[in-house]
Amino acid sequence: MAEQQEKIFQDKVDHEIRIEPKDWMPDQYRKTLIRQMSQHAHSEIVGMLPEGNWITRAPSLRRKATLIAKVQDEAGHGLYLYSAAETLGISRAEMIDQLHSGKTKYSSIFNYPTLTWADIGAIGWLVDGAAIMNQVPLCRASYGPYARAMIRICKEESFHQRQGFEILLTLSKGSEEQKRMCQDAIDRWWWPAVMMFGPNDESSPHTKQSVAWKIKRFTNDELRQKFIDVCAEQVHILGMKIPDPDLKWNEQTKHYDFGAINWDEFWNVVNGNGPCNKERLAARIKAHEEGAWVREAAIAYAEKKKRKEKVIA
Amino acid sequence: MPVNISTYQPFNLSLHLADNALILGHRNSEWTGHGPILEQDIAISNIALDLVGQARNFYQYAAKLMNESSVDGKENITEDTLAYHRDAWDFKNCLLVEQTNGDWAKTILRQFFFSLYQFYLYEQLQNSKDSTIAAISEKALKEVTYHVKWSSEWVIRLGDGTNESHERILKALDDLWKFTEELFIPADYELEAANKHVGIDPSLLKSKWFQKVIEIFEEATIPIDNLSGLHSIGFYGKEGKHSEHLGYILAEMQFVQRAYPNCEW
Numbered sequence: 001m002a003e004q005q006e007k008i009f010q011d012k013v014d015h016e017i018r019i020e021p022k023d024w025m026p027d028q029y030r031k032t033l034i035r036q037m038s039q040h041a042h043s044e045i046v047g048m049l050p051e052g053n054w055i056t057r058a059p060s061l062r063r064k065a066t067l068i069a070k071v072q073d074e075a076g077h078g079l080y081l082y083s084a085a086e087t088l089g090i091s092r093a094e095m096i097d098q099l100h101s102g103k104t105k106y107s108s109i110f111n112y113p114t115l116t117w118a119d120i121g122a123i124g125w126l127v128d129g130a131a132i133m134n135q136v137p138l139c140r141a142s143y144g145p146y147a148r149a150m151i152r153i154c155k156e157e158s159f160h161q162r163q164g165f166e167i168l169l170t171l172s173k174g175s176e177e178q179k180r181m182c183q184d185a186i187d188r189w190w191w192p193a194v195m196m197f198g199p200n201d202e203s204s205p206h207t208k209q210s211v212a213w214k215i216k217r218f219t220n221d222e223l224r225q226k227f228i229d230v231c232a233e234q235v236h237i238l239g240m241k242i243p244d245p246d247l248k249w250n251e252q253t254k255h256y257d258f259g260a261i262n263w264d265e266f267w268n269v270v271n272g273n274g275p276c277n278k279e280r281l282a283a284r285i286k287a288h289e290e291g292a293w294v295r296e297a298a299i300a301y302a303e304k305k306k307r308k309e310k311v312i313a
Numbered sequence: 314m315p316v317n318i319s320t321y322q323p324f325n326l327s328l329h330l331a332d333n334a335l336i337l338g339h340r341n342s343e344w345t346g347h348g349p350i351l352e353q354d355i356a357i358s359n360i361a362l363d364l365v366g367q368a369r370n371f372y373q374y375a376a377k378l379m380n381e382s383s384v385d386g387k388e389n390i391t392e393d394t395l396a397y398h399r400d401a402w403d404f405k406n407c408l409l410v411e412q413t414n415g416d417w418a419k420t421i422l423r424q425f426f427f428s429l430y431q432f433y434l435y436e437q438l439q440n441s442k443d444s445t446i447a448a449i450s451e452k453a454l455k456e457v458t459y460h461v462k463w464s465s466e467w468v469i470r471l472g473d474g475t476n477e478s479h480e481r482i483l484k485a486l487d488d489l490w491k492f493t494e495e496l497f498i499p500a501d502y503e504l505e506a507a508n509k510h511v512g513i514d515p516s517l518l519k520s521k522w523f524q525k526v527i528e529i530f531e532e533a534t535i536p537i538d539n540l541s542g543l544h545s546i547g548f549y550g551k552e553g554k555h556s557e558h559l560g561y562i563l564a565e566m567q568f569v570q571r572a573y574p575n576c577e578w
Contacts, residue, residue: 052347
C-alpha cells in the first residue's frame with residue numbers, strides 16, 4: 001500500500017504535477033518542506049531587522065518611503081510562507097517557537113550588521129540577488145502552495161534587487177565618501193552573499209533527495225556559480241571591485257573562477273557566533289513577548305464579541 | 314512679483330501639514346520589524362508609508378512655492394531640503410505626533426487621536442481655494458479614512474479586551490490627553506489661511522472630534538467622566554516650541570544628510 005502511494009507520488013512529481021495539501025506525501029518530504037519553508041519564512045522576518053535599522057536614518061524621503069515599503073514586503077513574504085507551511089500541518093505559533101528556541105534556523109546572512117546607508121544598497125543587490133537565484137527555481141517546486149507563494153515573492157524580490165542596485169549606482173556616481181561607502185559595503189557583503197547558497201554540493205546532505213523530489217532544481221554550487229557570473233559583470237557598471245583576487249573569466253568553462261570560500265566563518269555564523277546572531281534573535285523574542293498582551297487582548301475581545309452576537313441572534 | 318514666502322499662507326500651512334505627517338510617519342516606522350503580530354506590523358508600516366507619502370506631497374508643494382518666490386529664481390529647494398535641513402524650531406508639527414511610541418496602546422491611541430483630527434481637517438481642506446492643497450487633501454482623506462477605522466477598532470479591542478489591555482489604554486490616555494487641545498488651537502498661519510479660504514480654523518473641528526472620541530471610548534468601555542475638556546501643556550509645537558523628543562527624532566532622521574552634505578542619495 002505504502003509502496004504504491006509512494007510510486008503514485010513520485011510519478012506525479014516526475015510528471016510535474018503539483019502536490020497539494022490533501023495529497024498523500026512521504027513523511028520525509030513533509031518534514032523537508034516544513035524545515036525549508038519555515039526557515040524561509042523566518043529569514044524574511046529576521047531579514048526585516050538589518051534593513052529596518054536604516055528606516056529612521058534613510059537619507060531622503062524617497063529612500064525612506066521605498067525602504068519602509070520594502071521591509072513591509074518582507075513581512076508580507078513571511079506571512080505567505082507561514083501560511084503555505086501551515087498547509088503541511090504545523091501552526092505559525094509552533095514555527096515561531098522553533099525560531100525562538102533555536103530549533104529552526106534562518107538565513108545566516110542576516111547575522112551581519114548594516115553599518116552604513118550603502119549596506120541597504122548592497123543587501124538589495126547582493127542578498128536579494130542571491131535570494132532570487134535560489135527562489136526562481138522554487139516557483140516550480142513540486143509542492144503547490146510553496147510554488148505559488150514563491151511566484152508572488154519573486155516578483156517583488158526582483159523589484160527590490162533593482163532598487164538596491166540603484167542605491168549603489170547613485171553612490172558610485174557621488175562624492176569620494178559615497179564611493180568609499182559603496183565599496184566598503186560590497187567588501188563586507190560579498191562573501192556572506194556567496195555563502196548564502198549553502199555548503200558545497202559534496203557537503204550538502206539534503207540536496208540529492210530534494211532534487212529528486214523537485215523541491216530543488218539546481219544544486220548549491222550551480223546556483224552559486226550563476227550568481228557569481230552575473231555579479232562579476234554587474235560590478236563593472238558600478239565601477240567597483242569584487243573583493244576576490246582570484247575572480248577571473250575562464251574561457252574554457254565559460255564561467256568565472258573564484259577564490260576559496262571561508263567555510264569556517266560560514267559554520268561559525270550558522271552555529272550562532274556571527275556578529276549579530278544574539279541581537280537578531282533577541283529582537284524577535286522581545287517583539288513577540290512584548291506583543292503577548294496585545295494578542296491576548298485581541299483574542300479576548302473577539303470572543304466577547306462572538307458571545308454578544310450570539311445573544312443578539 | 315515674488316511673494317513673501319514667510320507670510321504666504323499656503324506655504325506655511327503646507328509645511329505644517331507635511332511636518333505633522335512626516336513626524337508621525339517616522340514614529341510609526343520605528344515599529345517596522347518589531348510589531349506585536351505580523352499582520353499588525355504590516356498595518357502600522359503601511360500607515361507610516363501613507364503618512365510619509367502625504368508629507369512628501371506637501372513638502373514638494375512648499376518647495377515649489379519657495380523656489381517660485383526666490384528673487385533671482387535660482388533657489389533649488391526640494392522636499393529633502395525641508396525635511397532634512399531645518400532644525401526643531403522651524404518644524405511646525407503638533408506635540409502629539411512627536412511623542413514616543415511607548416507600548417502598542419500608546420501608539421494606537423496617538424494614531425486614533427491624530428487620524429480622527431486629520432480626517433475632519435482633510436474633509437474641509439479638500440475644498441481649499443488652493444487647488445494643490447485641495448487635491449492632496451482629497452487623496453489623503455481616502456487613506457486617513459482607513460487609519461481612523463483601523464485605530465478606532467484597536468482602541469475598542471484594547472479597551473474592551475483584557476484587564477491588562479484596559480489598564481494600558483488608560484495609561485496611554487493619561488500620557489496623551491494633554492496633547493489633544495493643541496490640535497484645535499489655531500496658529501497664526503492657520504487663521505490667516507482660514508481667512509483666505511486656503512485653510513480652516515481648526516477650532517471648528519473640536520466638537521465633532523470630541524464627540525467621536527466619546528463614542529469610541531464608550532464602546533471601548535473607557536471611562537469618560539474625567540474628560541471634561543481637552544488639555545494642553547501651554548506651549549505648542551505648531552509654533553515651533555517642541556518637547557525634547559523632536560531634537561532626537563531629527564538627529565536620527567537627518568544624520569546622513571548632515572554628515573555628508575551636498576550629496577545625491
